[in-house]
Amino acid sequence: MLFETVTALAELGKEVIYVTDSYAAPLFTDDILETGRVVVFPIADHETSKKFARKLRNEFKPAFLISIERAGLSQDKIYLDMAGRDITAYTAKIDYLFDGQENTLGIGDGGNEIGMGNLAQYIPAVETLPDNPAVTCVTRLLLASISNWGGYGLVAALSKLTGKNLLPAVDWEKEIIRKIIETGAGDGVSCKAILAVDNLDVDKNAWALTELNEPQV
Numbered sequence: 170m171l172f173e174t175v176t177a178l179a180e181l182g183k184e185v186i187y188v189t190d191s192y193a194a195p196l197f198t199d200d201i202l203e204t205g206r207v208v209v210f211p212i213a214d215h216e217t218s219k220k221f222a223r224k225l226r227n228e229f230k231p232a233f234l235i236s237i238e239r240a241g242l243s244q245d246k247i248y249l250d251m252a253g254r255d256i257t258a259y260t261a262k263i264d265y266l267f268d269g270q271e272n273t274l275g276i277g278d279g280g281n282e283i284g285m286g287n288l289a290q291y292i293p294a295v296e297t298l299p300d301n302p303a304v305t306c307v308t309r310l311l312l313a314s315i316s317n318w319g320g321y322g323l324v325a326a327l328s329k330l331t332g333k334n335l336l337p338a339v340d341w342e343k344e345i346i347r348k349i350i351e352t353g354a355g356d357g358v359s360c361k362a363i364l365a366v367d368n369l370d371v372d373k374n375a376w377a378l379t380e381l382n383e384p385q386v
Contacts (some may be wrong), residue, residue, distance in 0.1 A: 174235065177324045177335035179204040186229060190261035196352050201345060210261040215246065218262035225266060234267055234307075235323075237276045238316035238357075241283035241303030251279035251357075253299055264305040275307035276319040278367070284310045315367050318377040325381045336382055339375045346371055 178185050185205040187197060190212055197207045211221060240248045240260050248260040264283055267273050275284015280298035286306035292298045313319030321336065328335045343364075350362050358368040366374040 174237065174320045174324055176203050176337070177327055180333070180335055181327070181331060186231075188225065188263055188266065190259075190263075192259055196349055196354055198348070198352060201348050201352070210263050210266075212259070212261045215262060215265075219265045219268075222263075222265035222268065226270070231270070233272045233274070234270055235274045235276070236263070236267070236283040236307070237320050238278070239263060239275075239283045240281055241275075241285060241305040243281075243301045244289075244304050245301070249281050249299060249301060251281055251299065253301070267305060267307060271308065273307040274309045274311060274323075275305075276311045276313065276316050276323070277303075278313050278316045278319070282316070283307065315369070315374070315377070317366055317374065321378050321381055336378065339378050339382070342375060342378055343371045346374075 187202075187205050187207045188210050189197065189207065190210055194207060194209050208225065210225075211217065213221070240250065240256060242262065242264045243249055247255055248257045250256050267283065273284075275282060275287075277284055280288075280292040280295070280302045282303055283305045284307040285292060285302050286304040287310040289302050289304050292302040293300045311319045311323065313322065324335050324337075346364060346366065350364060353362075355362050356365045356368060359365065364371045
């Protein structure tokens with residue numbers, strides 16, 4: 170999940186900026202957002218999007234860009250969800266932020282996200298993945314069964330490197346999911362306003378975070 174990754178970076182003294190679009194921006198409420206500034210990337214044509222991306226890079230000079238479960242442009246310059254439905258009209262072209270950036274990380278699970286360009290030639294051969302995958306590349310790609318779990322894995326790695334436990338509690342995760350659903354979000358697979366992540370209820374989804382929070386022997 171994006172929020173716990175940002176919180177972990179903030180705890181390490183990093184300035185964090187969320188970049189999202191007008192559809193997701195209402196989810197970034199004060200009771201969900203613990204830290205960080207929110208920038209709304211316009212849903213616009215390609216040239217306007219490129220100019221806005223350049224403006225953001227010049228203004229903030231990001232040291233590192235992380236994309237979690239963010240739809241990426243396909244070869245024919247459209248956005249598809251994991252089921253292959255065209256969502257271009259509802260998706261900001263945040264891909265252009267990643268152009269020319271050296272330090273970038275993409276986290277995804279469906280083949281249609283920013284970063285999947287690293288494996289675009291292989292994705293269509295997998296029966297459960299899209300024939301027309303995202304082509305935006307990143308410096309490092311992190312694959313996960315569920316993108317949220319990939320985010321938790323990243324935070325676990327940061328915890329190990331810094332000697333400081335940056336992982337959130339399982340109850341915190343469940344509460345954040347509840348607040349997001351109440352604010353207007355839906356589950357990514359069922360598209361319903363239910364307490365689930367990719368069709369896993371919150372208790373099953375909590376498995377990865379529970380495991381990562383277990384003391385290592």
